[in-house]
Amino acid sequence: MQLEFVGHASVILRRDPVHLLCDPWLDGTVFDNGWALLSTPVFQPKDFASVTHLWFSHEHPDHFNVRTLNMIPEPLRAQITVLFHASADRKVIKHCEKMGFGKITELEPGQWLSLAPGFDIRCDIWQDSDGDDSWLLVRTPEGTLLNLNDCMVVTEEQLATLRASTGDVDVLLTQFSISSWDGNADDLERRKAGAQAMLDKMVRQTRGLHAKHVVPFASFVWFCHAENAYMNAAIRPVSDAADMLETQTDAQPVVLYPGDCWAVGETHDSSAAIAHYAADFASLPARTPQASTSADLPSLQQAAERFGKAVKQDRSRLRLRLHAARINARQQLRVPGRAPLLNAVVAVSDELMLRVRPARIWLTDHKISLEYSLLYDLQPAGYARQECDIELSSAALLFAFKFLWGGETLQINGRFNELYPDGRIPLFEYLWIACAMNRESGALAQPL
Numbered sequence: 001m002q003l004e005f006v007g008h009a010s011v012i013l014r015r016d017p018v019h020l021l022c023d024p025w026l027d028g029t030v031f032d033n034g035w036a037l038l039s040t041p042v043f044q045p046k047d048f049a050s051v052t053h054l055w056f057s058h059e060h061p062d063h064f065n066v067r068t069l070n071m072i073p074e075p076l077r078a079q080i081t082v083l084f085h086a087s088a089d090r091k092v093i094k095h096c097e098k099m100g101f102g103k104i105t106e107l108e109p110g111q112w113l114s115l116a117p118g119f120d121i122r123c124d125i126w127q128d129s130d131g132d133d134s135w136l137l138v139r140t141p142e143g144t145l146l147n148l149n150d151c152m153v154v155t156e157e158q159l160a161t162l163r164a165s166t167g168d169v170d171v172l173l174t175q176f177s178i179s180s181w182d183g184n185a186d187d188l189e190r191r192k193a194g195a196q197a198m199l200d201k202m203v204r205q206t207r208g209l210h211a212k213h214v215v216p217f218a219s220f221v222w223f224c225h226a227e228n229a230y231m232n233a234a235i236r237p238v239s240d241a242a243d244m245l246e247t248q249t250d251a252q253p254v255v256l257y258p259g260d261c262w263a264v265g266e267t268h269d270s271s272a273a274i275a276h277y278a279a280d281f282a283s284l285p286a287r288t289p290q291a292s293t294s295a296d297l298p299s300l301q302q303a304a305e306r307f308g309k310a311v312k313q314d315r316s317r318l319r320l321r322l323h324a325a326r327i328n329a330r331q332q333l334r335v336p337g338r339a340p341l342l343n344a345v346v347a348v349s350d351e352l353m354l355r356v357r358p359a360r361i362w363l364t365d366h367k368i369s370l371e372y373s374l375l376y377d378l379q380p381a382g383y384a385r386q387e388c389d390i391e392l393s394s395a396a397l398l399f400a401f402k403f404l405w406g407g408e409t410l411q412i413n414g415r416f417n418e419l420y421p422d423g424r425i426p427l428f429e430y431l432w433i434a435c436a437m438n439r440e441s442g443a444l445a446q447p448l
């Protein structure tokens with residue numbers, strides 16, 4: 001079996017007659033213009049002619065990238081079989097059916113599927129995932145390969161659970177770097193600690209699965225918006241991942257640059273790929289960051305109203321007030337500069353009285369404050385910046401309200417700033433309700 005690296009989290013596994021492409025993302029930004037590819041793929045739309053199967057790990061746009069799928073010439077789509085785990089909403093399946101792919105196969109958990117003699121696959125949803133992350137196990141005579149993509153297998157207990165399903169693997173493909181907000185611009189040490197934790201996780205996975213080779217991947221992006229570019233300072237280069245694998249495990253690191261191919265099991269020299277990535281990372285200061293156009297207040301209020309209607313459906317006003325009161329009570333426990341005992345007393349009192357404190361939002365481009373709760377929607381307020389919970393641009397807030405999954409996008413792209421520790425929580429508590437609805441109901445990828 002030959003592994004061809006396309007870019008970021010995308011690889012092609014080739015063993016005639018199967019040419020299985022995983023999670024293609026070839027161009028453009030994702031997560032509301034928050035991420036872009038660190039390195040440019042050499043794989044082009046015409047190259048889909050060599051692909052027999054497409055597998056998507058989950059719905060995040062750096063894995064299920066609709067723009068890339070639209071680039072596939074329609075005659076080639078008819079020749080490709082799509083593979084995706086069975087899901088209640090079937091939203092990915094339905095989208096691929098509309099696009100005219102030749103065949104759609106839903107992968108049942110715990111079941112092996114033979115794509116051809118000597119090429120078997122198994123796909124399971126990761127049980128500790130908040131979303132629909134899934135892993136792919138590929139079994140061939142040349143070895144067993146596990147594509148872990150974004151599955152957050154962090155603890156030893158989680159690793160033991162995974163290994164019970166996969167056994168030892170010959171090749172492991174896994175993340176090695178940060179992928180979402182983890183502190184404000186001045187919280188560099190916090191983000192560095194998070195980056196180190198990702199590398200440590202990679203080492204634990206390698207040891208726990210007794211992997212012989214590890215392909216670090218699903219981390220070749222940069223934070224490409226003017227509002228989140230500060231996050232690039234904490235990114236660890238792939239050379240650090242390779243060094244840790246060499247010094248702390250028995251596995252061989254296999255670092256691949258877009259277009260590189262590797263025959264599974266063979267010795268690999270990663271030095272050229274590491275040098276290419278270092279040059280790409282060094283080029284980031286010269287790249288033009290994304291910018292957004294400000295949204296006016298009526299547009300924000302209309303989006304928030306539509307968001308509220310979607311979230312409030314089938315929920316009574318009493319239930320909403322109870323939820324909002326609990327949000328407020330939890331937040332009272334975190335009030336900085338106040339004695340912990342007093343925080344606790346206020347929290348209990350507020351919850352008993354069903355007091356609702358809307359999230360206080362500072363718009364960085366308009367220099368005004370707003371307040372929001374599901375009970376009262378989005379309203380102008382008269383708070384000073386230092387009295388607010390969170391600050392962000394009107395464009396970032398508009399996106400968060402436009403989609404049920406907008407809050408998840410905002411958390412990942414990091415286009416916001418907490419004005420005190422955990423200041424994001426009052427707003428995100430409402431956004432997370434919508435994110436959960438998206439996972440349960442399978443909302444279409446369209447504005448509310």
